[in-house]
Amino acid sequence: MKKTFSLQVLGNADERVVESVKFEVRKYLKRERRKAIPTGFDQWDFACKIGADETLAEAQPVKEIFTAIDAVAKLGGQKIYVEVLAAPGKRFPAASILPPDVAAPDQAPQPAQE
Numbered sequence: 001m002k003k004t005f006s007l008q009v010l011g012n013a014d015e016r017v018v019e020s021v022k023f024e025v026r027k028y029l030k031r032e033r034r035k036a037i038p039t040g041f042d043q044w045d046f047a048c049k050i051g052a053d054e055t056l057a058e059a060q061p062v063k064e065i066f067t068a069i070d071a072v073a074k075l076g077g078q079k080i081y082v083e084v085l086a087a088p089g090k091r092f093p094a095a096s097i098l099p100p101d102v103a104a105p106d107q108a109p110q111p112a113q114e
Contacts, residue, residue: 001028002083004053007073018073022066025082029062032086045089052077 005021008014033044050068051057052075060068065084072080 001025001085002081004079004081006079008078014073018069021080021082022069025065025069025084028084035086038088041088042091043089044086047083047085047087049081049083051081053079054081054083057081057083 003024005017005024007017007021009017029046032046035044037044046062048060048062048065049057050060050065050072052072058068065082069080069082
């Protein structure tokens, strides 16, 4: 989803317009998460950018999308650019919960020292 939303709609309170933007983003995320995950992957990853326009959009993690939308809306702009792109991804366990004899996926096994 790559979309520019107007934040000031005639006849609607600005807060309601921001809520409708958030609703549409949530609806998109739910729809994408329902799609079948390709073989060899565990989950959907989302690349997100939020800003006043496409050139000023900054990358945001999925958890921070809605706070970023609020921040842009508080700046008092006329519009907001939201980009959320889904891609298949893999889950990796946290290194702290792995048993000591198992290497994390991003670490190569250490050669035996003699």
